[in-house]
Amino acid sequence: MKKNVIVGQSGGPTAAINSSLAGVYRTAKDRGAKKVYGMIYGVQGLLEGRYIDLADHIKTELDVELLKRTPAAFLGSCRYKLPEIFEDKSVYEKIFQIMDELEIEAFIYIGGNDSMDTIKKLSDYAIVTGHPTRFIGCPKTIDNDLALTDHTPGFGSAAKYIGTSMKEIIRDSFCLEYSKGLVTIVEIMGRNAGWLTGAVALSKGEDCEGPDLIYLPEIPFDLNIFTEKVKKLLEEKNSVVVAVSEGIRLENGEYVCSMGNQIDFVDAFGHKQLSGTASFLSSYIAGEFGCKTRAIELSTLQRAASHAASRVDILEAYQVGGAAVKAADEGDTGKMVVLNRLSDDPYQCGTEVKDVHKIANDEKLVPRKWVNKEGNYVTEEFVSYVKPLIQGDVSPVMVDGIPRHLYQPEELRNRKKIKK
Amino acid sequence: MKKNVIVGQSGGPTAAINSSLAGVYRTAKDRGAKKVYGMIYGVQGLLEGRYIDLADHIKTELDVELLKRTPAAFLGSCRYKLPEIFEDKSVYEKIFQIMDELEIEAFIYIGGNDSMDTIKKLSDYAIVTGHPTRFIGCPKTIDNDLALTDHTPGFGSAAKYIGTSMKEIIRDSFCLEYSKGLVTIVEIMGRNAGWLTGAVALSKGEDCEGPDLIYLPEIPFDLNIFTEKVKKLLEEKNSVVVAVSEGIRLENGEYVCSMGNQIDFVDAFGHKQLSGTASFLSSYIAGEFGCKTRAIELSTLQRAASHAASRVDILEAYQVGGAAVKAADEGDTGKMVVLNRLSDDPYQCGTEVKDVHKIANDEKLVPRKWVNKEGNYVTEEFVSYVKPLIQGDVSPVMVDGIPRHLYQPEELRNRKKIKK
Incomplete structure (x- = not known):
């Protein structure tokens, strides 16, 4: 990478969403990104010009480990849905203007269905206007309801x-x-x-x-x-x-x-x-x-219970963040990283990228055949599907008997103070 | 010890009450007790002749470790209050008859205020009637409201x-x-x-x-x-x-x-x-x-969250169970084991026994000086008091991603079946 990366978190928080953020940060740095910016409160905050330089918060290897173990959205989140391009172009112009000022080469968005809708619209706009920034989505939701991916980081924990x-x-x-x-x-x-x-x-x-x-x-x-x-x-x-x-x-x-x-x-x-x-x-x-x-x-x-997180989940969330940066660096845009399960036992799972147009706004439900006939219990197949995703622990970093987290940016803690 | 021990659990369950049970069992066995019986649903179940031989459930060292990590009351619990001796002697006669049949030398009851009332009444009755069985209470309550003890096992976790x-x-x-x-x-x-x-x-x-x-x-x-x-x-x-x-x-x-x-x-x-x-x-x-x-x-x-229990708490609960058996074996009766804090930093705490008459039905509240003037926050003194009690972890024994417990006696699981 030659320029900068920006990353945002969107939708409901999880115990693994910050592990994806850590993966984005580390991979972007490893691949030569000069700066990795974090949107405060997702794209909604970005529209108000609110972002931070992640290097001010992630200073050591220990900080990366703490971030992986920190619940909820480190950068803050939003439930903002972009207007259709034909409805209101000005929103897009504003976002792209901010990105140009920050010299953004890759835009990574960690979230669920609504967030993938954001990736879809922004990448469409970039393609239509010939803008070189690349847009990649990172799946995240405890609900596990995203299409095309075997499961979503956050669900396992x-x-x-x-x-x-x-x-x-x-x-x-x-x-x-x-x-x-x-x-x-x-x-x-x-x-x-x-x-x-x-x-x-x-x-x-x-x-x-x-x-x-x-x-x-x-x-x-x-x-x-x-x-x-x-x-x-x-x-x-x-x-x-x-x-x-x-x-x-x-x-x-x-x-x-x-x-x-x-x-x-x-x-x-x-x-x-x-x-x-x-x-x-x-x-x-x-x-x-x-x-x-x-x-x-x-x-x-x-x-939010990161104290009891699944190791498989936290590691996959981290990998998915890294894979998103890699995809953008290699020229992909308008894609979401998905998890592709190769086998249940031994559990093997890799990452791929898929067209975000096929994912956005589609909800994956529990198949009827994974619920018993009476409709009051799940089947063995359901359990076999979930079991590999809860394996292993991520020992919390304990300080004085309580798990330590990476402290939230002040922009979130004292928002109103900052704004004034 | 020359004969048998019986142990019961009473009041609300905790994450540490089974660690006290493990302590009672191990110490009784170490001191030569032939059998260690467990009352099913406390003294209320005992009155109905419901008890088990703990050796049928705790067969290995691993079982002891699992029991320490098992939440809630392994033996089942009750909220039964004994009548005053002068009100209804027949209840006492029945309990002592069962104990005689089982050749009980020591009766250990793990519980809170109401349970100590049971110890008090039973030991009084034994003294009055010249019965040799000894009665010792083991403190337990998440509420930490027992008098005379620095704190109660269960609270720390x-x-x-x-x-x-x-x-x-x-x-x-x-x-x-x-x-x-x-x-x-x-x-x-x-x-x-x-x-x-x-x-x-x-x-x-x-x-x-x-x-x-x-x-x-x-x-x-x-x-x-x-x-x-x-x-x-x-x-x-x-x-x-x-x-x-x-x-x-x-x-x-x-x-x-x-x-x-x-x-x-x-x-x-x-x-x-x-x-x-x-x-x-x-x-x-x-x-x-x-x-x-x-x-x-x-x-x-x-x-019930034994997956996040405090090591100090689980170990103290175990010690308190052992100290109860030791006290009974050495001739004490009508006593409760208490925790006596010697210092905060480094934290040092030992066990003693105190007269249960001074404990029963007395409630220890948070002192006013440990709450701020406005009455809307606790003071540093409060935090310094609690902090030593939450230190350290007890790694759960994980099987397939979920903590393993010691399986509950069938008498609890299928109660009605057993009764019929």
């Missing part, structure tokens, strides 16, 4: 955390005896794709029976059949554990989480209260059977 | 998990920009004692600013002052993170979590919906400022 936590929750649920039993409903992220929810099955093994029921958003949810199923299980077991995706819907498309809000609930202060899927189902089951229930949302932790 | 998770949540909260900012409310266990909630301050360090506000149940909560505080913080920062104990109350004693339910909320199915403290406060703040809010409950995970 989230799946490992979910499998581990589910196993701990199941153990905990068997501790106390309740006269009418205990039903625990665990809610997992994923509006449309059930990859993360299915990962609860990883808890099943020689030392744990796993959860009793798993409901993915791909399969319509039937409240009556569910209730009957729980009733039967309560007759056999003292503790019933159910995993549900936040996005499960009824046959008519209504979200289960919205069923708890059919009567507008306004508290004494006039604020509307919303309940989640697990919270609704647990009150519903408690009402039906008078049993003890518990609703647990894995919440932010499932995407 | 929960504190480490809470500090680590809080740090990850804070990082995540700075990823996206929201026009009116983001307020994250994290709810932590502890009805009356704020030890666990204060542990969020462990997230603060060179690479993290820590949470903005910490509210313990010891200090009355003022909704207006809180709201003003958040308003000011939102003017300075893009992301405000608040930690609250589930048990925070208003000056008049009303639980904050119950404020969200001042209007009875019954959903379309006739079931009452309850909201937690974080859930109420986050809707309240959203209503006041129109900002984005997020409510996170650390829930069961904070007591």
